[in-house]
Structure formats: C-alpha cells, structure tokens
Amino acid sequence: MNKTEYLKKLTDELGHMPYGDVKDIIQSIEEHFEEGISEGRSEEEIAESLGDPKELAMEFKDGAKFKQIIKKRKMSDNFKGPDGRGRIFVIVFNAFVGIEMWLLFLAAIIAAFMFLAGDCAIIGLIVAGLVAGTLMEYIIPFIFLVLTLICVAVFLIVLLILGIKYYAKGLKSYIRWNKNVWNYGLGED
Amino acid sequence: MNSQIKKGVLDLCVLALLEKGDSYGYDLAGNLARKVEVADGTVYPILRKLASEGVVSTYLQESQNGPPRKYYHLTDAGRNKLNAERDEWIKFCGEVNEILSKGNGGKADE
Known part of the structure; x- marks a missing residue:
C-alpha cells in the first residue's frame, strides 16, 4: 500500500x-x-x-x-438540577428562530422538488413532440433546449440528494443540542 | 503480548518520552515502537487523546527539510499525572512480579 x-x-x-x-x-x-x-x-x-x-x-x-x-x-x-434559563432559551429560540429556520430549509427542498418535476415534464413534452414529428421545423433549437433542461435536472438531483442528506444530519445534531441545553442548561462551551 | 494490558500503560510511556523534552510524532513513534512491540501508528491516537485531556500541548516548528513539524510538549498537568501514575505503576509491577515469579510459586508471605 x-x-x-x-x-x-x-x-x-x-x-x-x-x-x-x-x-x-x-x-x-x-x-x-x-x-x-x-x-x-x-x-x-x-x-x-x-x-x-x-x-x-x-x-x-x-x-x-x-x-x-x-x-x-x-x-x-456540574449538574445542579434542571436549569430554568436553559429551558426558557430552548422554547424561545425554537419559537422565534429554530423551527422557522428548519421549515424554511424544508420549503426550499420542496421547491427544488417541484422545480425538478416541472423540468422533467417539459423535457417529456418536447421529446414526445419530437418523436411525434410535430416540432420537426425547429428540431435543432429544441434538442438544445432538451439538453439544457437535462443538465438542470441533473444539477437539481445532485442538489436534492446533498440537501436531504445534510438536512437529516443537521436536524439530528440540532435536536441533540436542544436536548443537551434542555437537560444541562447553557454550558460554558 | 495481550493488547488490553498494553493499552492502559502506553499513555504513560508517551508521557515519559515527552518528559525528556518536546518531540514530534515521527520521532515519538520510532522511540516507542523500538522499545515496545506496537505499530508506529499507535502513538498518534494516544497523542490526540492526551492533547484533548490537556496533559500535552502542541505547537508547530519549522524543520530544515520539508514542512513544519507538530511538536508535543508535556504540560504541568501532564507532569503531575506522569509522576503520580508512574509510582503507582512501578508499585503495581513489583506486586505482580512477586506473585508471578516462579521461585515464589505464588505462595503468600508467611
């Protein structure tokens, strides 16, 4: 080796x-x-x-x-019973920042999904049109359009895979962090 | 030799090597592997662990040839730990040796 x-x-x-x-x-x-x-x-x-x-x-x-x-x-x-400040912090932080932030990310992922679906539908329509021969007049521009749309689709798929992976990972550690603060309060570190 | 037995005391060996002066990974790995039967790599997880415990500190120093070396330094906390655990280990070894030595046959003191 x-x-x-x-x-x-x-x-x-x-x-x-x-x-x-x-x-x-x-x-x-x-x-x-x-x-x-x-x-x-x-x-x-x-x-x-x-x-x-x-x-x-x-x-x-x-x-x-x-x-x-x-x-x-x-x-x-260092644990001296549940820390009231830590619990209030968790509630307030989640109410005003935490949950909104995760919902926003989720919305972005859903939007990307819808965009991908639309993209695929247009590709399908154009390909169907080309096969059926109705778009024969503009065959070259349409082929370029399809290729571009396919590139966009691939890009979106990669983006979604990475996005979902890190969303799950991030959410997991966010929940762990919340639990820690809830149970032990806001530590020095 | 049984690796479980070795594991516990290797931390102490690394601290003892650093007592003689600051050193870098490659040098420590060589010194340790020359005396004890372990892979050269073994020293690195130990150094990491010791650093996270605060018994050793690290700093970078230029070397004549090649990239800068990461040096390890025994902190005061490390020195205290080494002194305390070294005595404990030597005492323990004496006791174990006494039990294991063949001449004694494992008989209790009379």
Whole structure:
C-alpha cells in the first residue's frame, strides 16, 4: 500500500468523525510519511510499519469516544438540577428562530422538488413532440433546449440528494443540542 | 503480548518520552515502537487523546527539510499525572512480579 492508498483507507475508516478531526488526523499521518520518506524509506515500508489503517482508525475513534465521556461526566458533575434559563432559551429560540429556520430549509427542498418535476415534464413534452414529428421545423433549437433542461435536472438531483442528506444530519445534531441545553442548561462551551 | 494490558500503560510511556523534552510524532513513534512491540501508528491516537485531556500541548516548528513539524510538549498537568501514575505503576509491577515469579510459586508471605 502506498501513501495515497493508506491515507484514503484511513479516511474511509474514520467515517463519521467531524471533518476538522479527520483533517487533523490525516495531516499528522501524512507528516509521518513525509518524515519517513526524507529518511529514504519507501512509502510501502512506512505504511507497513504504521499498522493496519482499519485498526488505527478504530484507535482514533476510541479516543474520541473517551473525549465525549469526559465531557459528559464534566457536565453531570456540574449538574445542579434542571436549569430554568436553559429551558426558557430552548422554547424561545425554537419559537422565534429554530423551527422557522428548519421549515424554511424544508420549503426550499420542496421547491427544488417541484422545480425538478416541472423540468422533467417539459423535457417529456418536447421529446414526445419530437418523436411525434410535430416540432420537426425547429428540431435543432429544441434538442438544445432538451439538453439544457437535462443538465438542470441533473444539477437539481445532485442538489436534492446533498440537501436531504445534510438536512437529516443537521436536524439530528440540532435536536441533540436542544436536548443537551434542555437537560444541562447553557454550558460554558 | 495481550493488547488490553498494553493499552492502559502506553499513555504513560508517551508521557515519559515527552518528559525528556518536546518531540514530534515521527520521532515519538520510532522511540516507542523500538522499545515496545506496537505499530508506529499507535502513538498518534494516544497523542490526540492526551492533547484533548490537556496533559500535552502542541505547537508547530519549522524543520530544515520539508514542512513544519507538530511538536508535543508535556504540560504541568501532564507532569503531575506522569509522576503520580508512574509510582503507582512501578508499585503495581513489583506486586505482580512477586506473585508471578516462579521461585515464589505464588505462595503468600508467611
């Protein structure tokens, strides 16, 4: 395994870690490779001595879990019954900002869906017209129009897939954050 | 050797290596892997964990050849932890050795 393959495998195995952490980890392992290379070792040799990337990723993830446990413990150590201010904050924040924001995002996704449906319908109509021969006079412009519309459709599909993915992810962590504030109040961090 | 046993004490080994002076990942990995049978990579998750606990701190320093190196420094909290846990470990090892040594046969003191 060479350097690129090793780093790729390690990144894949790190999976759902926050982006900043993954970047940091990859940077330190990349630095390790660079040091070894400047000593005249081969990339394969360095990769071999670093150990299985899957196992290494596991050790990094165990460390991160440990960090979370420490944080939780610190929180519950400081816990002095439900924090009234934290609960009021959650209610007010959701009423005026939180829920509206998520609904707005949802509306944007639905709008993109409708736009995509309209786009596909127009493509269908034009293609049907071309096949039936009714649009024969303007065949070249219509073909260009269809191609453009197909590009728009592909763009929208990619946008929607990413949008829905991050919407779900974001909503999940937003709910987790709310729960934390609800239960433990507004911490220092 | 059983990796569960090793895991617990490797943190302490890394702290001890840093007691001699600040060092960077590649150097620490080599020093650790030369003495204990572990993969070179093992040191990096440990360093990360130690940094998040605040027992080591990091800073970047230019190197003669290549990109800047990330150096690790033992903090005061780290020094305290090392001193406390080192004594504990040495004491524990003595006790375990006494039980395990063949001459003694595991017999209790009389």
